[in-house]
Amino acid sequence: MGTVLAVSATLPLASCGSDSPTKPTPQPPVVAPPTPPPATPNTPPVISGLTAQGTRKKEPANLADANEEIVLAATVSDAETATDKLTFEWSSPVGTFSGTGPTVRWRAPATVPAPIVATLQLRIVDGDQRVDRTVAVQVHDHAREVGDMATLFLREFSDSTIPAATVMRNFLPGCYGTAEETREVQDNRAKFRITKWSVGDPTVTVDFDGVCRYENRSGDACSTNPVRWESILTASGGHDAVAGVDQVAAVYRQDRWWLCDSKFDGKPVSGTALYRSLTGGSRQPD
Numbered sequence: 001m002g003t004v005l006a007v008s009a010t011l012p013l014a015s016c017g018s019d020s021p022t023k024p025t026p027q028p029p030v031v032a033p034p035t036p037p038p039a040t041p042n043t044p045p046v047i048s049g050l051t052a053q054g055t056r057k058k059e060p061a062n063l064a065d066a067n068e069e070i071v072l073a074a075t076v077s078d079a080e081t082a083t084d085k086l087t088f089e090w091s092s093p094v095g096t097f098s099g100t101g102p103t104v105r106w107r108a109p110a111t112v113p114a115p116i117v118a119t120l121q122l123r124i125v126d127g128d129q130r131v132d133r134t135v136a137v138q139v140h141d142h143a144r145e146v147g148d149m150a151t152l153f154l155r156e157f158s159d160s161t162i163p164a165a166t167v168m169r170n171f172l173p174g175c176y177g178t179a180e181e182t183r184e185v186q187d188n189r190a191k192f193r194i195t196k197w198s199v200g201d202p203t204v205t206v207d208f209d210g211v212c213r214y215e216n217r218s219g220d221a222c223s224t225n226p227v228r229w230e231s232i233l234t235a236s237g238g239h240d241a242v243a244g245v246d247q248v249a250a251v252y253r254q255d256r257w258w259l260c261d262s263k264f265d266g267k268p269v270s271g272t273a274l275y276r277s278l279t280g281g282s283r284q285p286d
Contacts, residue, residue, distance in 0.1 A: 043130040045086055049075035050122060052135050058208040064108040065206070066117070066141040073101040074122055074133070087125040094118050094139075110139045115243065115256065116282060138255050139236060141177070145257050147202035149232060149246035150223035158197035158229060163175060166191055170259050172251060177261025180280065184262075188277055192231040192240070200226035212249045215266045219249030221257070227266070231274050240271030242278060 052062050054070045064070050072090070077085055083102065090097045095118060098105045106120060118137045123130055149170050156167045164185040171178040191238075202223045205255055212222035228243040244266015251260045268275040 024180065027256070040080060042127050042129055043079050043082070044131045045076055045124045045126050046121065047074055047076055047077040047131060047133040047192075049073075049123065050133050050135045051139050052120065056174045056206070056208055060208070062135065062137050063252070064137050064139050066108055066139070066144075067100075067110040069105050069107045070137070072101070072104050072120060072122075072135070073108055075109045076102050076124060077136075078126055081126050085126075089123040090117055090120070091123070092120045106137075108137075108139045113138050115140045115145070138171050140257065140259070142206045144206040146206070146221045146250045147204045148225050149250065149257060150204075151199060151202050151225060154225055154227060154246055155246065157188070158194050158199060160189060160193045172253055172258035172260055175251060175258065175260035177249065181262050183221075184280060186276065191225055191234060191277060192274060193234055194229055196230040196233045198226075198228045206225050208252070212247055212261075212262055214247045217247070217249045217263060219260060220252045221250040223248045223250065228269075229274065229278075235271055238271060238273070240274035241269035242275050243269050
């Protein structure tokens with residue numbers, strides 16, 4: 001039996017390509033995205049002024065006549081938003097608005113049985129921000145109030161039993177004609193007793209810082225009433241009578257109307273004493 005030889009042979013390993021090992025492809029460095037700038041805060045709008053002004057010459061601010069249209073103007077700024085991009089919301093429980101934006105018109109109620117204060121509100125909206133501001137407007141019926149007040153004065157003057165202080169209660173203390181008229185009413189009470197009288201309906205004109213026609217008496221409004229008075233002189237028992245019109249000047253002060261002056265423009269019907277008393281003794285009868 002023959003001998004079997006075991007031969008161990010080491011075989012070389014074949015390789016493909018380059019003898020160098022494969023290198024990984026370089027990757028670009030990772031760059032973090034830039035940090036966004038902080039968001040600009042949306043600050044609320046600023047209303048630095050809100051005015052209410054009528055259109056009559058020299059009419060006081062924050063005042064409206066019945067059915068009068070006045071101008072409302074807001075001064076507004078906003079750090080991030082143009083004014084024309086803001087939303088303007090005007091409101092009031094009374095009256096009506098016309099127009100849009102920072103300047104609009106507001107019409108007062110057509111009838112005002114008694115003076116009222118109308119609160120007019122402006123709200124400005126800018127996204128999630130809003131700001132409010134109000135202005136108070138005094139609303140009167142100028143002609144009616146002045147006419148009623150002048151007529152009441154003349155009717156109470158015609159009743160000789162009513163004290164002078166009551167008759168003069170709607171005259172403004174310190175106004176140019178108040179002291180003179182008080183003396184004339186007191187003089188009438190001391191010297192005369194009015195026995196018969198008539199006071200007609202008033203005719204009223206409103207002209208702020210204007211002039212009442214008769215004797216150029218200053219006033220914001222003028223009321224003229226046709227009047228006639230008959231009286232007895234308490235000292236002698238004589239009878240006097242006068243007829244004409246009485247002009248009452250009124251002024252608007254302290255958010256209300258006041259009387260300021262009264263001038264009788266007429267003639268004696270009989271006697272002259274009453275006429276001289278009503279005119280302060282300054283004029284001769286025609």
